[in-house]
Amino acid sequence: IAGAAAVAHAQEDPLPSWNDGETKSAIVAFVEAVSEEGGPDFVPVPERVATFDNDGTLWAEQPMYTQLAFAIDRVKALADQNPDWKTTEPYSSILKGDIAKAFPNGVKDVLKVVLATHSGLTSDQYAAVVRDWLETSRHPAKGAAYTKMVYQPMLELLAYLRSNDFKTFIVSGGGIDFMRVFTEEVYGVPPEQVMGSSAKLKFDIVDGAPVLLKQPEMDFIDDGPGKPVGIGTHIGRKPIAAFGNSDGDLQMLQYTCLPPGPSFCLYVHHTDAKREWAYDRKATFGKLDKGLDAAASHGWTVVDMAKDWRVVFPD
Amino acid sequence: IAGAAAVAHAQEDPLPSWNDGETKSAIVAFVEAVSEEGGPDFVPVPERVATFDNDGTLWAEQPMYTQLAFAIDRVKALADQNPDWKTTEPYSSILKGDIAKAFPNGVKDVLKVVLATHSGLTSDQYAAVVRDWLETSRHPAKGAAYTKMVYQPMLELLAYLRSNDFKTFIVSGGGIDFMRVFTEEVYGVPPEQVMGSSAKLKFDIVDGAPVLLKQPEMDFIDDGPGKPVGIGTHIGRKPIAAFGNSDGDLQMLQYTCLPPGPSFCLYVHHTDAKREWAYDRKATFGKLDKGLDAAASHGWTVVDMAKDWRVVFPD
Ligand SMILES: [Ca+2]
Ligand SMILES: [Ca+2]
Structure with missing residues (x-):
């Protein structure tokens, strides 16, 4: 009742x-x-x-913006294939965890990194990468899935x-x-x-x-x-x-x-x-x-x- | 029945x-x-x-494309306010009725003229111009409203x-x-x-x-x-x-x-x-x-x- x-x-x-x-x-x-x-x-x-x-x-x-967390994880995941990132900004700062230095202009910088790291993928391939990340990642403070x-x-x-x-x-x-x-x-x-x-x-x-x-x-x-x-x-x-x-x-x-x-x-x-x-x-x-x-x-x-x-x- | x-x-x-x-x-x-x-x-x-x-x-x-007929009519309607069009292409050819000379590249040229003649209007003002034209214009061969x-x-x-x-x-x-x-x-x-x-x-x-x-x-x-x-x-x-x-x-x-x-x-x-x-x-x-x-x-x-x-x- x-x-x-x-x-x-x-x-x-x-x-x-x-x-x-x-x-x-x-x-x-x-x-x-x-x-x-x-x-x-x-x-x-x-x-x-x-x-x-x-x-x-x-x-x-x-x-931080969820898409920024995604961008950081993607840079880390792709770092081995891009050895030059160790000495190239903003990747170098991202890999060192210095987010403020990596993204001085906020969301526009974030979009640029997302762009640069996914250029050449098809829309479908990119969607698959995002879907996989959303399924496996958890919010750093709350422990919940981002969705x-x-x-x-x-x-x-x-x-x-x-x-x-x-x-x-x-x-x-x-x-x-x-x-x-x-x-x-x-x-x-x-x-x-x-x-x-x-x-x-x-x-x-x-x-x-x-x-x-x-x-x-x-x-x-x-x-x-x-x-x-x-x-x-x-x-x-x-x-x-x-x-x-x-x-x-x-x-x-x-x-x-x-x-x-x-x-x-x-x-x-x-x-x-x-x-x-x-x-x-x-x-x-x-x-x-x-x-x-x-x-x-x-x-x-x-x-x-x-x-x-x-x-x-x-x- | x-x-x-x-x-x-x-x-x-x-x-x-x-x-x-x-x-x-x-x-x-x-x-x-x-x-x-x-x-x-x-x-x-x-x-x-x-x-x-x-x-x-x-x-x-x-x-011709309906929007081309619109562009030609707009150039004619605005010609008095733009005396320089008599000697400026593509307006000069449009005013003389030489459509092939005015639009050698087809739809892209048409869009350019529509753009140039309506730049500065608000979206609502432009929609009103189009609405009025569609209501008053008739197809040259069939005599019907374009719609x-x-x-x-x-x-x-x-x-x-x-x-x-x-x-x-x-x-x-x-x-x-x-x-x-x-x-x-x-x-x-x-x-x-x-x-x-x-x-x-x-x-x-x-x-x-x-x-x-x-x-x-x-x-x-x-x-x-x-x-x-x-x-x-x-x-x-x-x-x-x-x-x-x-x-x-x-x-x-x-x-x-x-x-x-x-x-x-x-x-x-x-x-x-x-x-x-x-x-x-x-x-x-x-x-x-x-x-x-x-x-x-x-x-x-x-x-x-x-x-x-x-x-x-x-x-
Ligand atoms: Ca917001
Ligand atoms: Ca068509």
């Missing part, structure tokens, strides 16, 4: 991992308003586009939006083909609804088989002003809801919420040093400074993780 | 504008095979991706695939934001499922309003090997069905149909000088030469428009 009651409650409450309060109420009020046929804020189904950042919004990004370092409240939010006929997209600075390995299974977001930073690709036919080969050159950086640009190219219409956690999401939130009409913008504020991490204006990964000011001035919703989330990670 | 019988027949036959024969049978056999749960060729729903070229595959491209110059059999094919849980995408060399103005209403394909050639965009906030400004520089040419590359970036998985009409589609068809596993590739062959146009190996717009040889050698389906299509354009 207790189990049945829990199920009944879960059916009533689409966001059981969110504590009652202003944040949860704001989410529900927005979704109900745009879904109410004939209501003043009704939005037709095809326009119900919601975009989500990934690192720090859907899954953890501390003590379990996702936020349960955000999984519920994705499902809640989709149950109200929203189309959910990921718009992340991370590598597009890195994310696509797990986004469908973990977030319910199919590859065609994932945008990210990308390398140039080259079409070729090798031994009769058509392949896309990863090139050693960035094609697109999906961060900051790149996010609305990528949305314009990939989706071709403005989202009505956007979710992020850092200054790199600010332009996406502006693009979504500055125009007139019903819209919803939300920042995840990492305030939970006990269950997750607490960081904002001074963070190395996931700096939230201008974004916090913009949220205050525009009245965007800010998740206080410690207060608003009943649980952080899935069981 | 005749009307009711026609409706009943239409319900039975998802492709009423296709004459019975090998082509129609091949389409139906493929769709039934991949949809048959437990069958040897079953394909799970998320992998049922179908990609369609636009010009010459979904709508007419003679006597009525679409192929009824292909509209039925799009709907038939979607009714069997395919996701339908457009992958065209044409301008992405030109197509998105009409693809949802005319083809039932939403903007996020449209890929095309694109200009660089710049995000800005003008008078408090967030905008994407068209830049005078191409970002991506979605033609030839660009088609599988664009599919790799935008969709992130191989189609299982691809539809085209020219050599510019060859790599998309190779990418779709050379790998093992169930797949379907189709070329629309323009053989109908009476109801539409007849052209292939020597055509200026929509040249089908290598593609015709590849179709023969790989056993891809080739539509003989004069024979396979009961009607060409909608009533």
Whole structure:
């Protein structure tokens, strides 16, 4: 009977991992308003586009971006085949464990190393490398698989939006083909609804088989002003809801919420040093400074993780 | 009673504008095979991706690409504001009506002129210009609105695939934001499922309003090997069905149909000088030469428009 009651409650409450309060109420009020046929804020189904950042919004990004951990492991795994890396930056610093020296410019440097170490692989071969790494690697602080370092409240939010006929997209600075390995299974977001930073690709036919080969050159950086640009190219219409956690999401939130009409913008504020991490204006990964000011001035919703989330990670 | 019988027949036959024969049978056999749960060729729903070229595959491209007619009209409309165009190529030739001299390199030149004449507009402003032009312009030979110059059999094919849980995408060399103005209403394909050639965009906030400004520089040419590359970036998985009409589609068809596993590739062959146009190996717009040889050698389906299509354009 207790189990049945829990199920009944879960059916009533689409966001059981969110504590009652202003944040949860704001989410529900927005979704109900745009879904109410004939209501003043009704939005037709095809326009119900919601975009989500990934690192720090859907899954953890501390003590470093997951893709950075991947890049480091790949450099170590490939070091024997590349003896010159011992004396070539940034590989030399990576191999010595000096991450700050290896990646002075943050995510762009990380992408470069991922690129350089996987250039010439086909898209399928690269996906296999990522899949294998995700299956065997564990988070250094929490010991969990990286695909379990996702936020349960955000999984519920994705499902809640989709149950109200929203189309959910990921718009992340991370590598597009890195994310696509797990986004469908973990977030319910199919590859065609994932945008990210990308390398140039080259079409070729090798031994009769058509392949896309990863090139050693960035094609697109999906961060900051790149996010609305990528949305314009990939989706071709403005989202009505956007979710992020850092200054790199600010332009996406502006693009979504500055125009007139019903819209919803939300920042995840990492305030939970006990269950997750607490960081904002001074963070190395996931700096939230201008974004916090913009949220205050525009009245965007800010998740206080410690207060608003009943649980952080899935069981 | 005749009307009711026609409706009943239409319900039975998802492709009423296709004459019975090998082509129609091949389409139906493929769709039934991949949809048959437990069958040897079953394909799970998320992998049922179908990609369609636009010009010459979904709508007419003679006597010139529709977007070329648009570009010419725009140059004429803007000529008074640009007196230097009288002596500057390619504008001078366009204004004199010498189209061959103005566009020696085909679609790339067309895109350049469209770019140059609309740089600085926001995406929304450009869409309004295109919408207005499509509403007021008529095809020079047929007198119909361009959005009525679409192929009824292909509209039925799009709907038939979607009714069997395919996701339908457009992958065209044409301008992405030109197509998105009409693809949802005319083809039932939403903007996020449209890929095309694109200009660089710049995000800005003008008078408090967030905008994407068209830049005078191409970002991506979605033609030839660009088609599988664009599919790799935008969709992130191989189609299982691809539809085209020219050599510019060859790599998309190779990418779709050379790998093992169930797949379907189709070329629309323009053989109908009476109801539409007849052209292939020597055509200026929509040249089908290598593609015709590849179709023969790989056993891809080739539509003989004069024979396979009961009607060409909608009533
Ligand atoms: Ca982030
Ligand atoms: Ca074509």
